[in-house]
Structure formats: C-alpha cells, structure tokens
Amino acid sequence: MEPYRLSATKALHLIQKNELTVEAYARSLLARIESREPTVQAWAYLYPEAVLEQARRLDKVPTEQRGPLHGIAIGVKDVIYTKDMPTEHNSPLYKDSHVPVDAASIAILRAAGALILGKTQTTEFASTTIGPKTINPHSLPPLPVRTPGGSSSGSGAAVADYHVPFALGTQTGGSIIRPGSFNGIYGFKPTWGAVSREGQKVYSLTLDTLGWYARSVEDLRMLAGVLGIKDDDVPRKLKGLKGAKFGLVKGPVWRLAGPGTINALEKAKALLQAHGATVHDVELPEEFSNMPDWHAKIMASDGRTTFLPEYLIDKTRLQTFLANQVENVNGWTHKQELAAFDGVASLRPVIDSIVDGFDALITPSVVDEAPLGNGSTGSAAFNGMWTALHTPVVNIPGFKGENGMPVGVSLVAARYKDEHLLEVAEVVGGVFEKEGGWKSAL
Amino acid sequence: MEPYRLSATKALHLIQKNELTVEAYARSLLARIESREPTVQAWAYLYPEAVLEQARRLDKVPTEQRGPLHGIAIGVKDVIYTKDMPTEHNSPLYKDSHVPVDAASIAILRAAGALILGKTQTTEFASTTIGPKTINPHSLPPLPVRTPGGSSSGSGAAVADYHVPFALGTQTGGSIIRPGSFNGIYGFKPTWGAVSREGQKVYSLTLDTLGWYARSVEDLRMLAGVLGIKDDDVPRKLKGLKGAKFGLVKGPVWRLAGPGTINALEKAKALLQAHGATVHDVELPEEFSNMPDWHAKIMASDGRTTFLPEYLIDKTRLQTFLANQVENVNGWTHKQELAAFDGVASLRPVIDSIVDGFDALITPSVVDEAPLGNGSTGSAAFNGMWTALHTPVVNIPGFKGENGMPVGVSLVAARYKDEHLLEVAEVVGGVFEKEGGWKSAL
Numbered sequence: 029m030e031p032y033r034l035s036a037t038k039a040l041h042l043i044q045k046n047e048l049t050v051e052a053y054a055r056s057l058l059a060r061i062e063s064r065e066p067t068v069q070a071w072a073y074l075y076p077e078a079v080l081e082q083a084r085r086l087d088k089v090p091t092e093q094r095g096p097l098h099g100i101a102i103g104v105k106d107v108i109y110t111k112d113m114p115t116e117h118n119s120p121l122y123k124d125s126h127v128p129v130d131a132a133s134i135a136i137l138r139a140a141g142a143l144i145l146g147k148t149q150t151t152e153f154a155s156t157t158i159g160p161k162t163i164n165p166h167s168l169p170p171l172p173v174r175t176p177g178g179s180s181s182g183s184g185a186a187v188a189d190y191h192v193p194f195a196l197g198t199q200t201g202g203s204i205i206r207p208g209s210f211n212g213i214y215g216f217k218p219t220w221g222a223v224s225r226e227g228q229k230v231y232s233l234t235l236d237t238l239g240w241y242a243r244s245v246e247d248l249r250m251l252a253g254v255l256g257i258k259d260d261d262v263p264r265k266l267k268g269l270k271g272a273k274f275g276l277v278k279g280p281v282w283r284l285a286g287p288g289t290i291n292a293l294e295k296a297k298a299l300l301q302a303h304g305a306t307v308h309d310v311e312l313p314e315e316f317s318n319m320p321d322w323h324a325k326i327m328a329s330d331g332r333t334t335f336l337p338e339y340l341i342d343k344t345r346l347q348t349f350l351a352n353q354v355e356n357v358n359g360w361t362h363k364q365e366l367a368a369f370d371g372v373a374s375l376r377p378v379i380d381s382i383v384d385g386f387d388a389l390i391t392p393s394v395v396d397e398a399p400l401g402n403g404s405t406g407s408a409a410f411n412g413m414w415t416a417l418h419t420p421v422v423n424i425p426g427f428k429g430e431n432g433m434p435v436g437v438s439l440v441a442a443r444y445k446d447e448h449l450l451e452v453a454e455v456v457g458g459v460f461e462k463e464g465g466w467k468s469a470l
Numbered sequence: 471m472e473p474y475r476l477s478a479t480k481a482l483h484l485i486q487k488n489e490l491t492v493e494a495y496a497r498s499l500l501a502r503i504e505s506r507e508p509t510v511q512a513w514a515y516l517y518p519e520a521v522l523e524q525a526r527r528l529d530k531v532p533t534e535q536r537g538p539l540h541g542i543a544i545g546v547k548d549v550i551y552t553k554d555m556p557t558e559h560n561s562p563l564y565k566d567s568h569v570p571v572d573a574a575s576i577a578i579l580r581a582a583g584a585l586i587l588g589k590t591q592t593t594e595f596a597s598t599t600i601g602p603k604t605i606n607p608h609s610l611p612p613l614p615v616r617t618p619g620g621s622s623s624g625s626g627a628a629v630a631d632y633h634v635p636f637a638l639g640t641q642t643g644g645s646i647i648r649p650g651s652f653n654g655i656y657g658f659k660p661t662w663g664a665v666s667r668e669g670q671k672v673y674s675l676t677l678d679t680l681g682w683y684a685r686s687v688e689d690l691r692m693l694a695g696v697l698g699i700k701d702d703d704v705p706r707k708l709k710g711l712k713g714a715k716f717g718l719v720k721g722p723v724w725r726l727a728g729p730g731t732i733n734a735l736e737k738a739k740a741l742l743q744a745h746g747a748t749v750h751d752v753e754l755p756e757e758f759s760n761m762p763d764w765h766a767k768i769m770a771s772d773g774r775t776t777f778l779p780e781y782l783i784d785k786t787r788l789q790t791f792l793a794n795q796v797e798n799v800n801g802w803t804h805k806q807e808l809a810a811f812d813g814v815a816s817l818r819p820v821i822d823s824i825v826d827g828f829d830a831l832i833t834p835s836v837v838d839e840a841p842l843g844n845g846s847t848g849s850a851a852f853n854g855m856w857t858a859l860h861t862p863v864v865n866i867p868g869f870k871g872e873n874g875m876p877v878g879v880s881l882v883a884a885r886y887k888d889e890h891l892l893e894v895a896e897v898v899g900g901v902f903e904k905e906g907g908w909k910s911a912l
Binding site for chain 2: 125127128129130132135136139140219221222223224225226229230233256259260329330333334336337338340341361362363365366370373374376377380443444
C-alpha cells in the first residue's frame, strides 16, 4: 500500500519499526497532494521542500528521543499559528502575514514529533459561510462541484482525499462537524476547554473549540491522547452494541432536516437496534428551543468585540457579515446577550444529566449532503447547540444522500466524557461504515 | 507643569491644540522614567529611541487624520503582544521572544493614535504571586521596600509614579485591582468579554480580563471609549452623592481583612453617608460562600490545559506552581471543575440582580496595604469572586494603612454597566481622594 493511504496508527507503527522513514512517508503524501491539489485545492500554504527538510530532521532524531506522534503528518487550518509558516485567515488584511510562533496545539504536536505539513483552507477568520476555493473531493469534475463544508474546508477535504491522515479544525458553529459529514470522515470536537486554543484566531471565547479530523476513530484517539484529553474515569471498553443505550435527539431545528439526514438518522437507529442496542427518542426540555437564538446572539455579540481591531484598521477589507457584527446592525442589547450567555450556561448541567442516562446521544450532523457549488459552505444549524453546550461531539460517516454524497450523524456525550465518547464512536462507526450504505471511492 | 505630570485628558487637550508636541511629551515621560526607573524598576522593555521615533511619526500625522488618543502614552503589561517590542511573560522560556503582531487591544489603541511606550513588569505569565523586581513607588529606599502588587506590577507602579498616564493590566484573580490599591491609583476591570483579549497570554478563558490603570476616572473613561466599552443605556449623570444608594459587601473572605481594609471600608461608609448617600449592608446568599473554592478550581483546571505546551517544552523552566497545575497535583476531577464552572455561571445573574438594586456595591480591594518586600505580590482573596462573576470593578484610592501606604476600595456594578460604574466612581473617587486620608507624595 502506498504510504499516503495508511492510517496514522499504521504509519506510526511502520516508522517506529524503521520500516518507513518519515521522509519516504512525506514524499508519498506530497506526491498524492501534487496529483490531487490542482482540483481539490485544500491547501492555503504548502512548501514541499520545507516539509522534506522537517522530515529529514525527524529521521535523524535518535529512537529514544522520539515522541508519540513521531513523523505523523498533520494539516493545520489556516487560523492557527505555526512558527514556520504564514497564517492568513483567508483575509486580505492578513495576506502574507507570518507570525513566527506556534499556537498551543501546534507546540504540543511538535513536541510529540508531528510533521506539520502545511496550512489548510478556511473561510475568512473561520467565521463566515463564504467558501474558499476548496472542492469536495467526492464530487470532482466532471461531476458537479460541491462544497467540502466549512469553515474547516481544507482540513476536511485533505483528510478525505488522503493528503494527510490528520488535520486540525476549529468550530464556533458547526465548522468541524459539517465538513466531517460532507467529506465522509470522522470529525471530533472535544469538550470546550479540554485543549488550549491559544494562538488560534478568536471568534467567540464561549464557543470556539479546537478539534481534528481522521479517517478512523483509532486515529482520532491517538491525537486526543497527545493533546491531553483525559476523562475522570478510564472508559469502559465496549465489545459491541449489545445492551448499549442511545438517546435519539432530533432537536430544535429538526424541521430543517433534508432527506439525506432523515434517512441517515432512521437507518442509524435501525442499525443500532439490529446490533442489539436500544434507541430512545429524547424530547429535550422546552428551554432548549431557545438554543438556536442564544447561539446566534452569543456569536454576534462576541464578534462585535472580536473584530473591532480589523474593523478599525480597514473595514472595507472585512467581510460585510463581520463588519455588521461590529456595528451591531441587529441592535441586540447587552441585556439580550447576557440572557443568552446565562441561558446556555444554565442548560449545560441539564444536558449532561440527560446524556448520562445513555451511552451517547445520536443527533444530526448536517441539514443534508453537501450542497452544489463551493460558494457557500452550507448550514451549521444542527451543530451550534452542542458547541454552546460544550459537549464533545463526533461525526460518524457511513450514510449517503440522494446524490450519493456522504452524510454523517453525530454522537454526543456529557462534558469531559471524551474518551468514553471515542470508545462508543469506534463501535458505532464500525457498524455505520460497514452497513450504512456509503463508501468512499477515493 | 512638567508634561509627565499631566493627566491623559489634559495632555490630549494640549496636543490637540498644538500646545504640546508628542515628541516633547514623550521626552518628558522618558526623562521621568530615566530618573525613577533605577529604583522603581517598572519596565520590562523600554527603548527610548524607538519611542521618540514613534512620537515624531505621530507629530507628522495631519490633524484631520489624528485618532482620539493621538500621542497619549501607554505602558503595556508584558503578557500582551506588541508588534514592535518583545513579549517575554517574565518567563525564561520566552526570553527575548518577539512575536511581531499586535494584540487586539494594542491594534485598537494604535489605530486611535496612542504612543505605545514600552512593556511593564509582570509576574510569570501573569499567573503567579512571585514578584518581579518592581518596587512600590510609595515606599522607596530608605523606606522599607514594599511590593506594588501583581501580577500587573509594573503597570501599577508606572502609572502611580508618573511614568505614563495609562497602563494596561490583566486580571485572572486580582491582578488589576490589587496593584491599583497598593499603588494608590484607579484600576478598572471592565465586564468580561467587553474588550477582546486576543494576543494576550491566556491563563483562564473564563477569568482573564483586560483592564487598565489611570490616575483619574476621567482618564479611565477616555480609554474605555476607545476600547469600545458601551452600556445599553447612556448612564445617568450623577451630580453628587445625595440620594445615591450603595450596598456594602464584606463577602466570603472578610475574616482575612486587615486593619487597613477594615478602616478603609468603615471610613468609606461614613464618607458616603456624610455626603448624603445611603449604605446598606448586603449579606450575599449562602451559595456565594463557595466562590473562593470555585474560583480556585476554575483557575487550576484552566491552568492544567493552558500550560501544557510550556510544560512539554521544558517543565524545569516553568514555575512549580504552574507545573503542579499541569500535573493536577490537587487531584481535582473534571466533575469538580464543572461544578465550579456551572456554579459560578448560575450566580452571575444573581449578583447582577442584587447590584441592580444599588448605584454600586462597595467591597474590599485588598487584604491590607502593600506587604513588605517584593518577593510576593500579596493576596487576591477579595478579587477572585468578582473576576469569576464577570462584573466590572473599579479600585478607588484614598485611604491609608497603618504604615501610611495607600489602601483602596472596590466599586462593583452589574455586567455591562461599565459606563455607569465609571460615572459613580468619578463622584465617589472625588470624595475618597479628598477626605479619605491618603494622598500621593509622588
């Protein structure tokens, strides 16, 4: 098998046994990227010579000094500082901007020996739905072009298209889970606060969460360990789904669900049951119907504070959507913002206690399969609630929409049950990938 | 009057009328610093030639292009990025580190025409109580050396000692209010979230707040306006204290109050009453007794995430206190952290509704006057609660301790009543400064 096709777990194994050099691994990934990138356009910055130099340096590290991610390649969303690469935020205000410092996440990954491959495409400041040029790798010309989702557009596409086994994303609305679903891969948004976001562009301190993509749960878990994710209790190993208990949450925006998601959720329920799990319909308490409005208010009021510097420096080069937040065109008051902020806070312990009655909740990841075109990255309607509630979420691929594009579903656990959630996701993912009806053709 | 003695408001006025050049103003401040800095040691980085160059550039800006802070000098705590100066966080890990980007606050101030003077001393990462070398300017040798407080040690001392009219600080526990009290100046911690903290070292996203120092409330307000502070309603102008209503909160750690603070609070109450205000003793609901414990748990659990990169890079060069947080030596569980996080969140609307019954709450700023020595920056015991509750707080100087050192008291308003709080602070400050018994000899 070509090294670029390997899972991170497998590549690490081969590198550790000296059966694969980091340089050979990097060359394979770069060749894959070279052949695919002209169409997919997942990368904002990639400088192959520097990658190979980094790889050769890693190959020279004595075995006993190698970290737990030695040589494993990672794509980094271009809103996260990397000391050896520019960070442009897909903003004309930051064209060619190079801040030579590592974000907290990158410092951790580098200390673990990761090969920081390059920067992936993002929507402007990870905060709009205006797509970058990236195209969904599952629908390349001559098929009609579709969005890879956003804002972590390039990270989702790059992992799905075998450019890298890992990529970092960020989520304020649905920017990790949506590209996970649209690209048919696993996307993990850990508990808010579990991983430092220092050095990643701020949109909303209350909502922004760092997360990552992989093509297997085993790989997601490898990165979780390195980044310091740790439950209070060692999670119970699941042998299978027999006796497992899921809560099915359609949530306050279920009316928006398209046929792809309606079908995915039905099929998911049937598969879980067929494998011996019970699935209970969960009606959330009435207050949860405020969540879409509260999420929007928190985002807008935080945006008002966050983008003031860019607005003052040159508002003509800031997306209208963001300039409008600074100008507070909605006329929302601080009183309304606080009601949203406090309202969401009051529901966090409520959702935790609801989730704790189940192995996990199952809920939509997206409205439907990836829409046509790459001008808009689609809707985050189903994700904002979980982002604001700070719960960990995994997108599980496996289902397909009316046009054969991937559709995922989300598994949700209580806060700081991240390792537990990954355990459940591994078993559920095995079933959905095998029997859900969608398989990657890449 | 020497320009260095001017308030920011007065200096701005003279510069706007072309009666003072920015260069002449800068030269006066630099001369003051040159004569005082060998003893006070407030600065971590100050390069006079670059300051004068900046000043001359500002003098060349055509009048119609000048910003609302044109030429006004500001000291910046050395945990906040400034594109033209190093940012060392008082950490050996960041010795000579220069990240050439402006923090959000600096970008706003620079766009307003401020003269970014230099970087002020801080405790390591603004997160320990181990003092930098700064000495409290009110007790210079041959008097016994005293701490200026921390973590915004240099900012507090520099403003008190007339090196600058403004300095930025940050507060996670009591790092703005405590140096305000110890140095006999005004310190303002606005509502959490009102000003972007992007580009300032993170300790706790839930607690960290940017704030600033000045020698008058009028000056505090000038910076508030530039930094985007805006209440929902235009605050009511207070003519005096007649009919004003204050709530006196001793709070859950009152037992720690020393004679300086006991006296200051008594005197404050008497002065308010003598000027026609009513002062009501406020007993907070029982849940507030958890606040010290909750604040400590939030800080420690956030520190565990925040300092992981530095710990992995070289834990031997990280303060033991912080390495212990990463290692979670207290053995606190995520469950305990979440109880703290959710508990504090539940009390935010409660304190808002309590405060809204008064013009402001009055509460201790510190345990007592500045302790002897500069090894420890003192206790934040009285501040952490308000930091976690996200309310705006102003330290009002005017009282003195048993050794003649300044002691302040805090005024507190509900969240996003920042402009209102500054209105009240101006009237109260006028009385306390005049009749409280302490006057700066500097």
